[in-house]
Amino acid sequence: MVLAPRLDLRQSQSLVMTPQLQQAIKLLQLSNLELTAFVEAELERNPLLEREDTSEAAAPPVEAPRDAAEALTADLPASNDSPLDTDWADTDSLTPGRVTESDGTDLGMVEAGLSMTGGGSGSGSGGSFDDDLRGLEETLSETPTLRQHLMAQVGLTFAQSTDRMIAAALVESIDDAGYLPxxxxxxxxxxxxxxxxxxxxxxxxxxxxxxxxxxRSLAECLALQLAEKNRLDPAMQALLNNLPLLAHRDLAGLQRVCGVDAADIADMIGEIRALNPKPGLAFERSAADPVTPDILMQALPDGTWHLELNPETLPRVLVNNRYHTRVRRQSLNKADRDYISEQFQTANWLVKALHQRATTILRVASEIVRQQDGFFRHGITHLRPLILRDIAEGVSLHESTVSRVTTAKYIATPRGMLELKYFFTSAIQSADGSAAHSAEAVRYRIKALIDAEKPDEILSDDKIVEILRADGVDIARRTVAKYREAMRIPSSVQRRREKAFGI
Known part of the structure; x- marks a missing residue:
């Protein structure tokens, strides 16, 4: 064997993660707020990107690819706040497991790659930017903060300047809950x-x-409120001095330290529960950030489901081809030509990546709706156990892609606003060998059994296991205890003690 340097030619295939491919993958897991911020940054950086002018005539729709998910053109129904545990429609008039596709589905221009809804005149971002629509925070009336409210009382209460200075310092040290740490x-x-x-x-x-x-403490806060109501008697003060016993539900111990019977201790606990443990929070009002759904869902009269992407969450950007052509015609040096070419390629990539992201979200959401059809029609008891592999096989995608698509994405359904991750639950085997049960449905069943129990018939964990196994759920006692503790439901001994005292 001769050891000598030489040159060989070989052909091989390999997957290279280019920066653009990595960025496209990253776009999948961004929420609508994060995506909007990313697009805004690109609009400021890239001169060849511009917002779509919605005042112009809409471009003709592009035919959806065969493997694209079914899109919808109808608005979300007003019944999206229906409870999760009630039947939504008559099963005899519905066709289970089918998501229809509108003939006029618009999956967007190839250049924009963003408009995923039909050509209807529904509300959303299709109006002019000149519309006088105020945000939620602009419609809220201005309310004084806790410190402003207290400082106004300082000036009316204290006459001496030193006392006013001390009171002002105390007020400035009070936290948002109203306590002085x-x-x-x-x-x-x-x-x-x-x-x-x-x-x-x-x-x-x-x-x-x-x-x-x-x-300066919870006991003092409650004592001040009880004193205001003239209810701070020695027995109540003894209860406040032993709040740990109340936290551990040691009602027999509270009876001993307070010197009262069971009826009195139940009344005293009822009064404690009526108090406000954090009085300062009433003044710390802030506008809650509403969750904007990424997908809108509606049931049609023929028993099928229609889905569409929410136009309010879709960034609308275009590549300014006319500006690119005009700049290219000018005499530029090599550095400027390279810069324009790079920005043009980046702009085209971004538009295509946004279009691919929107299409993938709709495909995954449609497959979830198809596989969880029973949940949408009959409630949480019909929620199927589902894993990423089930959806990935249905839409021919990788599990990691499905995981990214379902991260921080919400769907507005007839049963409320739900995160796509909500539909993925572990499975609990059936006792009779039939289809497995969803862990979320089993948790709901446990909570329903405990809520319906009578004071003289408290269900132990073993009894709950017997009931569930009779219903076909093969579950262990430790699993029931784990689910009960996760829902912060006390044990049967504690529930029996509380209901005996009428709490």
Whole structure:
């Protein structure tokens, strides 16, 4: 064998993850808010990208590919707040497991690659940008904060400037829940006065509205509210001094320390529950960020489902071909030509990647609806166990792609707003060898059994296992206990004790 350097030619195939391919994969798992931020950044960076002018005539629809998911053109029904556990429609008039496709489905222009809805005149981003539509935060009335509310009372309560300064410092230290976490010794050292004066000012601050503000502990907060109602008697004070016993539901121990019978302790606990443990939160109002669905779902009279992508979550961008042609005609140096060519390629890639993302989301959502048809028609008890592989095989995609597509994506259904991840649950085997049961459906069944139990017939975990096995669910006692604890439902012993006291 001769050892010598030589040159060989070989052919081989390999998958190379280009930066554009990596970015396209990353786009799949972005939420609609993250995608909007990404597109906005690209619009600022790339001069060949522009927003689609929705005032112009819409381009003719492009025929959907054969493997594309079924799109919908109808709006979401007003019944999307229906409970998850009730039958939605008469099963005799419905065709199970079929998602229809509208003939006028618009999967978007090849250049834009974004408009996934039909050519209807539904609401959304199809209007002009000049529409005078105010955001949710602009329609909220301005309310004072907790500190502003307390500072207004400081000026009306304290006459001496030193007391006002101490009260203002106390108010500034109160947290959003209404509690004073700083020790009073800190304020005494800050103002160079004795501790008694700080306590005197705090006592007046604790009379402010809302009642219970300025407390240094939960027991003191509840005591201030009970004193306002003239209900802070020795027995109630003893209960407040032993709140750990109440947290552990040791009702017999509370009876001993309070010196009252079972009926009185039940009434006292009822009064405690009626109080506000965080009085300051009533003033910390902020506009909640609403969840915008990525997919809209509607049931048609013929018993089929229609799906469409929400136009409000679809960024509408185009490649400015006219500007690109005009710039190319000008005499440019090599660096400028390379820059324009690179930006043109990037813009085309982004438009195609957005179109592919929208199409993939719709395909995956349609397959989920097809496989979870029983849930949408009959409720959570008919939720099937589902894993990523089931959907991946149905749409001919990789499991990792399905996982990215279902991350932070929401669908508005006749049963409410649900995340796509909600439909993936583990399986619990059936006792009779038939189809497996969804873990989410079993949890709902356990909660329904406990909610319906009578005070004199408390169900133990073993009894719940017997009932579920009689219904065909092969489940172990430890699994029932795990699901019950996950739903924060106390044990049968604690529930029996609470219902015996009428709690």
């Amino acid at each position: 700083e020790p009073l010794e800190t304020f005494a050292a800050q103002f160079g006065c004795d501790l008694a004066r700080i306590e005197s000012v705090l006592a007046q601050v604790q009379r402010f509205d809302p009642t219970g503000v300025g407390a």
